Amino acid sequence: MIIYGASGHAKVIIDVLKSIGKEIDHILDDDRSLKKILGFDVKHDISQDIEKLDAIIAIGNNSIRKNVSKKLSNNFCEAIIDKSAVVSKDTEIQYGTVVMPNAIVNSSTSIGAHCIINTNSVVEHDVIIGDFVHISPSATVTGNVKIGEGSHIGAGAVIIPGVKIGEWVTIGAGSVIINDIPDHAVVVGNPGKIIKYNKIDNG
């Protein structure tokens, strides 16, 4: 397994990989000042046989993660699920997604590729989550919610049942979302109000 990005997020992914007994070959990052993280070598040049290794992208920013994924020719790993996470067997989770410690994903939910279901978050039943989404620590996505590609649900936010969140939306930490949210909106507060729009894919 190779990890792209020697970030703080990579450190948590390393712990998750260790929890399920996956072997880590090395970490790749273009910052040449980084030599090791948590005892693993950080390499800076892509070796010829790198395509033979399964990969995960450890970059928290959703749009950068998307751009990096387009450039890589690795096979991305199947979803990585921490040993302590509770994930219903009746869910579909696509490649490159990581489910962090103590997260819960309930029945009949579908999660796209290269998502982050972060520590202690809850994704309830019948939720549909697009690619490159980040559900931050302790956020709660209740039943029948839809979240479009690239959206970021901030730490501790709550999305009430049935709400549709567009693409590349940012939901502020601790916000409570009670209405549908259009693409690219940045929303904060309880109840959540739009304060601006992301100009580009927000991350």
Ligand SMILES: CC(=O)SCCNC(=O)CCNC(=O)[C@H](O)C(C)(C)COP(=O)(O)OP(=O)(O)OC[C@H]1O[C@@H](n2cnc3c(N)ncnc32)[C@H](O)[C@@H]1OP(=O)(O)O
């Ligand atoms: C493992 C990990 O660490 S995962 C990381 C998880 N990260 C997060 O949860 C971060 C989520 N991000 C936020 O909440 C950010 O504050 C954002 C993205 C919503 C806004 O950030 P910015 O675009 O920099 O906005 P800025 O800080 O200028 O705030 C704009 C206004 O919104 C308010 N605001 C910002 N965030 C929030 C919030 N979460 N709740 C309520 N109000 C907020 C500000 O007070 C400010 O109000 P004012 O104009 O009346 O002064």
